[in-house]
Amino acid sequence: MRWETVIGLEVHLQLATESKIFSGSPTTFGAEPNTQASAVDLAMPGMLPVLNEQAVHYAVKFGLGIGAQISKRSIFDRKNYFYPDLPKGYQISQFEAPIVGKGSFEILMEDGSSRTIGITRAHLEEDAGKSLHEDFNNHTGIDLNRAGTPLLEIVSEPDIRNAAEAVAYLKALHSLVTYLGISDGNMAEGSMRCDVNISLRPLGSMTLGTRAEIKNVNSFRFVEKAIHHEFQRQADILEEGGKITQETRLYDADRDETRSMRSKEVANDYRYFPEPDLLPIVIDDIYIESIRESLPELPADKRSRFTAQYGLGPYDANVLSDSRPLADYFETVAGECGDAKIAANWVQVELLGQLNRAGSTIEKCPVSATALGQLISRILDNTISGKMAKQVFESMWKGEGDADEIIEARGLLQVSDTGAIDAIVNDVLSANAAQVQQYLDADEAKRKKLIGFFVGQVMKLSKGQANPQMVNELLAKKLT
């Protein structure tokens, strides 16, 4: 049977606040265990939560970024369960009345096609602490530094059909939230964590199959692998006439498999009810509008503008608008050199290639956008050839100066002096009389191939500095 995969993603996004969602503790990553856990975070007796304004602001900003309904009145609930990394014995979350309602955004696939993915809701909640299972003989160590860190849980509709779309969704989401500046999006530090809900149904069927939830799949690559693996597991069961159990599974990256967490789930009954230590969050239009006005140009808008304004293809526009720093970089280069297409090509091929090889990011790029724009200008005004420009770029990367300084210092200036080129052309023609005769005997089609030989000889004699266009023109004139 042919199966269709139905995927919904729940992303826990850490919001980029200075302090925790309900306490004044810092949220800095990597501190010594329990040094960022205040009395509130430790659930000491009598401690009470007070809501961080910035967390609300960021949630609203996200909602506006996906065109969602913003709840003018939303409510925090307690989600009750016992776990040592959950100090109060409940998590403060939002259940019935989340701050962000339905919305959607567009994802772009590598082939240039696009799809719209629905967002069911996004709600504010607090993070739990961390359990460290190693190191202590027969004990687990609990670090509550992370407890109370603000999270936005973003729940998608089951609109995703395969691993590639799931990855594209996560990349688009990552791009959106970093554009909005509401999260650093650092997956390695857990700022964006993903749970994958996945079920299969016969192709063409409209009813949803039983789903499994795969917890904590924390990189784009693992999402892809976990989905492939889980598809295969469920397909195998279904092909053999078996039934899928609704359960939570854990992706084990080391073994590349998912396995059931049934031990933890069986007895859970979260007993959600409105958190009596907090009151309804009521926001008005003025508040929402002031945040709307502060929204930056978002990735999708930037993408269409890049297509319209610079004539870029959808894929190029997507790559270049992926992050705000990259998009800004590209636009500066294009402005400086005046040719957006060549600028786009240079940024994508040379610059991103170099950054990739160096394992670096655009923010740390040693070549400024203005400097790269100037380099491209030197190609456009025939000062150097494209090939030479690549050498100059290498030198610029190493910090040897700007384009003009390096061209000057290395004597790379292209020779465009007619007299000088004329002399070399004459030398080449007289030294290769046989080839000249061969050329003159040939038909038009063959001549086109043969002329390359003469061009090559001239370039060789000029040490690559002769303007290739002029060389071509002179040769054409003399070989008649």
Added chain:
Amino acid sequence: MHTKSVAQLVTGLRERQFSSVEVTRAYLDRIDALDSQYNSFITVDEAAALAAAGVADERLASGAANALTGIPIAHKDIFCTDGVRTSCGSRMLDNFVPPYDATVIQRFKSAGAVLLGKTNMDEFAMGSSNESSFYGPARNPWNTDLVPGGSSGGSAAAVAGLLAPAATGTDTGGSIRQPAAFCGITGLKPTYGRVSRLGIVAFASSLDQAGPMAHSAEDCAFLLNTMAGHDPLDSTSSTVATEDYCATLGDSLEGLRIGLPTEYFGEGLDVATGECINDALKELEAQGATLVEMSLPHSALTIPTYYIIAPAEASTNLARFDGVRYGYRCENPVDLHDLYSRTRQEGFGEEVKRRILVGTYALSAGYYDAYYKKAQQIRRLIKQDFMHCFEQVDVIAGPTTPGPAFALGAKSNDPISMYLEDVYTLAVNLAGLPGMSLPAGFVEGKPVGLQLIGRHFSEARLLNVAHRFQQATDWHLRTPDSAKGGTL
């Protein structure tokens, strides 16, 4: 000295008639000599109290005294006190010494008050007799075979027995007013949100409220001036401006309209108690108040409503007591589940466990709508009853309890009959209103309390009515025989 009011002690200290060390020493000596009969204190740190008194004396001498500088105050053992054990009457917190103060405690410290000790209470404030305390029951100074009421029974007994000039309590369903009534003292439960809940071990978050317990309304006003006010660290703390609660104590009662809910005077009210209340009402009438009969039609539902909401909130508030970060931890847990379930089995007493189970049940899947949500809806109806009445009257009056203090052990094996004790007090918490109890006579030597209920944030008015009543009566000045012992 121990017969002086807070107001008299404040004056005496300022006029250097005596020092704070002398006052504090006097009360500590009385606790030493007499508290074996009341068991009203769980923790007394004499050295710390005397040291604080010494500091207060220096401030008094330098003329830098604040409102309560040098006044010893006893605090219910539910308020977290930096460096002083805060047990909440439970084995679970028997070893718990918080490294922080509740906001109420901080406010008393900045006002210059001396922390005299921590008073006995029903475990986690769950009870109406003080019998659920891990430290044994406190006893009623009017008759030590009787309960002092609860859950702030230790505070009530300490004040009634003249072991402290005043004390703090908390009231989730009557826990200030009922023990105040049983022990013949004055106690005020302020409007929900009037006093910060930060640092008070939570029982039921949407009902808990701290307030003063003292001999007179005037002393309660002194304490409330210190306790009340907005706390940015408590989201449910009100930003409504506070008043000087002493300023209007003497205002005339002429034109005051007092509502008498028929439901509070019907079946279930002890006849002799009812007579005391009627006499008290006549006194208020004599001072110019008009008595108006009225109805709170949902009164019969307050007990079931309360006994869903309070246990539901408590069941999750008490989830933090898990043996991981502080407090009791069972011996040699074999695994995590054992650590949790045995710590909580051994650390909590019967009534607390019972309420956790009831609350968990009421919130669990399939029951939430029928219980918790339903109770929250009826809670609104109960509040609306009051709002309608306050369109016609300024204050509502009635008995605080259906009868005077009962004997120790009389109800401890019957939770439902214990719950019925709070029939007149619960609605006030459900509606978030201020309420107080003041001494209104005696039945067979046992004190009777008159309850006054006001509009939200009308504490000043309630204190005014109570004060005027106390200007004309002396019930609040009576001293139990058991407190007359000792040479002091």
Added chain:
Amino acid sequence: MIMAIEQGEIEKVAELSRIRISDEEIGQVTERIAEILQMVDQLQAVDTHDVEPMANPLDATQRLRPDEVTQSNRRDAFQAIAPAVENGLYLVPKVIE
């Protein structure tokens, strides 16, 4: 009306609450809780159609706190009163995932 609670349900609720109840106690605990539930069951008869649940007696709304770090590290003070700590971590019996 909600049916009288059975012992099995109390056991389930006790498990959710992480409170061990001994075999000797369970019968009486069930009986007491059944009485309480019977008492609160009178609420079922009240018509609450269209009544908005009241979570807060003042119907107040949430105040927001500025995003400022106000807490400094007090780990030593907090862990001085903890039952078991090592290397700054709270210890619990091994959690198996």
